[in-house]
Amino acid sequence: MKKWVYIKDVSKFVGEEVLIKGWVYNKRDVGRIKFILVRDGTGIIQSTIWSKDPDCPIFEKFDKLTQESSIKVSGKVKKDERAPGGYELEITDFEIIQIAEEYPISKKNHGTAFLMENRHLWLRSIRQTAILKIRASIIKSIRDFMDKEGFILTDSPILTANAVEGTTTLFETSYFDEKAYLSQSGQLYAEASALALAKTYTFGPTFRAEKSKTRRHLIEFWMMEPEWAYAELDDVFILAQNLLVYIVERVLEERSEELKILERDTKPLEEIKAPFPKIKYDEAFEILKKSGKSQTSYGSDFGGTDETIISEKFNKPLAITHYPSNIKAFYMQPDQDNPDKILCMDILAPEGYGEIIGGSQRIHDLDLLLKKINEHKLSKEVFKWYIDLRKYGSVPHSGFGLGVERTVAWICHLPHIRETIPFPRMLYNLYP
């Protein structure tokens, strides 16, 4: 019985007979010599079949193979400069598990619509598997960093009775006889956990029924949200900065192969070092005004193009703080010295990728919170438990949300967020 090995490990088995279980990525027939490119999820290896006899049984089996047919291949591992990747498998025999029907995804060009329709198959391409591996590394590095910093993972519920952001973007569902909503953010529950554990974070999917059709929006996306008792805005800014530096370092270290497949220029990533620049809304507005390229009026939120104009001035992630209070969420703490401004931060990724982190210091004063809930016409009933947090040992606390998919898009330098998650949920697009 030959040893089952994965392609990523073949270099350790040069000269030995091994068994590879995989799929036909491509085949080439050059008469007496045939090539099968076998992929097994960890890599691709060129495999060769040779015989003097044009009618030998293994050639007949080869002829049946179609793209993506599943096969178990036995052969001897050889070092060979002519093979892509430098190693080659000299096939002694192979077993056909299933002959694939005509595979819809060919080696030539496809349009986005067609690829999205076949997302379940598109995932098998080298490029897509590289992105998924980088996504996995980013998630692992986020978890490792937060754990190392002493934050406790606490999960927030997906089904909730209350909104966090504007009520227009909620997915409504039924909860027996009550109405329920899919979570837009785990933050409010994380605040409760933070008062229990001091340093916490939630990690999970969030849902926004926004009718937005852009390269940076998903209907279902993943967020990591730390919440930290007694922390002020500056504390979470430093946390966010160190987190991003750590993620980039880890990806450069673990996934250089995948970044190469994506043809990602790693120089801009190598420049991601602390400290990150931090400017106030007013300064950001000045930059916009001077650029002459923006129509945004003072006091309004920045648009996607505005973010690009501002972040192009810096080669690192940039924090913009102290936004006007009327354009931010109800739970955000006003600045003591300037109550029209909010102790909040948006962190914009470089290279035009825009906002990947949004955070703030939270209101800890009971009366102020009640006033804000009133102003935003929110229900005191459903928020009773949240208001309670300000009655029993309330303290200043802060947190932020990091969008996983936007982070993946930036680090991989992807033109569109749809490739950052295995099965993106987008506007009017629930299949596959």
Added chain:
RNA sequence: UCCCCAGUAGCUCAAUUGGCAGAGCGGGUGGCUGUUAACCACUAGGUUCGCGGUUCAAAUCCGUGCUGGGGAGCCA
């Protein structure tokens, strides 16, 4: 929700701007002893997104619907 663009073979696209619907890839058959999205020859494959209109004649022009793409607003 608004603005712009597109829909032709399984896929990616052509079609002299209103005059015989075609090529590459993929499929099939055959050839080739080192290919790198192999190559060469032959071959099958069409309700030109649906409906209505203009015209001697519509893939092409007009109207309408559907689907998809790009962007805006909003956001991570």
